[in-house]
Amino acid sequence: MVKTDDTTGNTAAKLLYRPFGLIGSVAGGAVAGVVFKQIWKRATPGDNADAPGALESEHRLREILVAAALQGALFALVKALVDRGMANVFTKFIGEWPGD
Template identity: 60%
Template sequence: MTKAAKLAYRPFGLLSGIAGGLVAGAVFKQVWRRISDEEDAPNALQSEYPWREVLLAAALQGAVYAVVKAAIDRGGAKAFERWTGEWPGN
């Protein structure tokens, strides 16, 4: 990958990372609502939830984030390659 392509991809990658985080948060919120019948997932400092539920929420959030981010990063890399002819990871 040329230096020019690396510089061109940097803002593109940053924007796709932000978009990925926003999409992942929305997806996780919907998934959590469906499996728990609650609006928000518990966080580690909420004492009214048992360890099991807090850890399940954290694991699920991490998995959803990783999958969504990977999908958006990969899609962004493919689009960048179509536009420039260069794969951003090389």
């Protein structure tokens, strides 16, 4: 039995997908940033609507860690949604899945 190598098409699809993935990642990061700012502004009382940074001494460590965890989780969620959506659109137009 002769085994055929079907990786050439998949490699081409991966290369063609890179610009789409890059555009999707940038757009997804921007959307995640806006969503995080809105969530943080609504979740925290007071005038300071910005999430605390690690080097801001006026915030407790717990508050900084909660903000970082929420932001990281939100960015990961948005990235997964955008990556999957872009791959589905790519597959619809090109006919080949860009991953695997």
